[in-house]
Amino acid sequence: MTRSILSGLLGLLSVVAMASLPSACESGGVGDPCLPEEEYDPQFAGFKVTEENIESRSFQCQTRICLVNHFQGRVSCPLGQEAPKGCNPDGDANCSQQDCQESGTYAPDCDPADPNSCVRGTCNAEGSFCGCQGPEDCPGGAEDGWHCREGVCKLFLCRAGFNGCQDPTKSAAENEGKSCCVPGTENPVAAPVCGQCAANSDRNAEQAVYCSCRCGPAEGDEDPNFNFCECPQGFECREIRPNIGFGDAKITGKYCIKQGSMFENEQSCGKVQGRYNSEQCEGTP
Template sequence: MTRSILSGLLGLLSVVAMASLPSACESGGVGDPCLPEDEYDPQFAGFKVTEENIESRSFQCQTRICLVNHFQGRVSCPLGQEAPPTCNPDQPGTCTSCQLSGTYAPDCDGDAQCISGDCDEAGGFCRCSGDQDCPTNWSCRGGVCQLHICRDNITGCQDPTKSAEENAGKACCVPGTEDPVASPVCGQCAGDSDRNAEQAVYCSCRCGVAENEKKEDYPNFNFCECPQGFTCSEIRPNVGLGDPNITGKYCIKQGSEFTGEQACGKVQGRYNSEQCEGNP
């Protein structure tokens, strides 16, 4: 697992905030906007419209559930972006401003688990011995793989509360900062597609079990009632993998059921046929 100071801070905030939140059975706050924690990772390229994501320990939602219901891109970056160029701080002249974007140090218990054959057992992570031990475009510095990106052409950060005209030409950034995202990001689906952030990413709650299951199978779980304007719909079937307590049905906005990737419509912003669903 990649180690990150940011992830550690987010985890601490989550634990502190969760202590004052109600259990998942409450429906208060359903429909409130939420920002998935994945978006605080500068290497995260965004969600795929063909998938769903259920963040079950969200400190932003009264229900503790932040639902990403077949959404494309990043909530915090409506138009997406091309990947910013990488740079090497040891090779001056490649760009004026070469900024550290992320570090990569997989967990390990012994040397055999590391590509480099060098496990820092005291720290529990793999040390790199050269760039060959790092992902493409990353460099080994001080025994840790690092990614640097060039900020020369970055003129600001996109804001989900702004119009497309105001966001044009701006970068995807880690929410709450001016740190640019290092990955290419697809633009969000069309505003009338029910797959954009407003219609597909919000606080929700588990209102029922998966098809072919019975509520009696979960005697200690209090399911919620969906408020007006929402319907109880299966989001994650129980296929025997992962936590069964987050499978089943969730409250979603009426009329927003996922009907297939073709529902994305005209993409707002960056479109790449190999990475993005929808139409340019």
């Protein structure tokens, strides 16, 4: 297990999008909302509408499948955000009327017996992680918000302290001016995040991110030993991931998606809700 940049409150969470599916697949719970594991990483900038993601061991879903079907941004942050400024928790004018909030830590695992097991810093023998003696041992400088605190590299960022965090259950007006935060915490997300695609685009979170199940193999393939599900009413069985010859073949193929929501092209994103950057985001401002 490797410690990476992660939430100070939640600890390490592993990305499991490419793990193997269970041997059987039930259709109960298809369409239930789910929050992808990647969103617990404060460095994660969000999904791209040109790509699909299949999280195959989701404990949020009865089917164990959380499908991200060509979605842009973060489910937990509908309007996105610009990258927040790094700050000094001991006092920093950069934040103005904002809080200087811890975002995450950098403490990779190491081998105390191997003096070269840390790319940065030195191995903490008691905790078996790469610790720091100064900011030079951290992945960024103090101007980026990295500080060495009690032997651990910590990232501090400006968060809109008076406005709080965005909430996917709230309206755009209620989320306006608020930060993207690691779900379940007030820890700010370190990356710039695109706003979600238009509500009528079939590419926003409601229409493109939910629990699903594998309903058929990829075109041209056979998988006689897999217990494929049948899609419930209101869903159709469509190929989401073709088998291109590498990766786990057990997560290729067809999945239950909401009727009429098959991805066409990036232009289908429509008018972006919130932050738009032509170099990072699809759609229109």
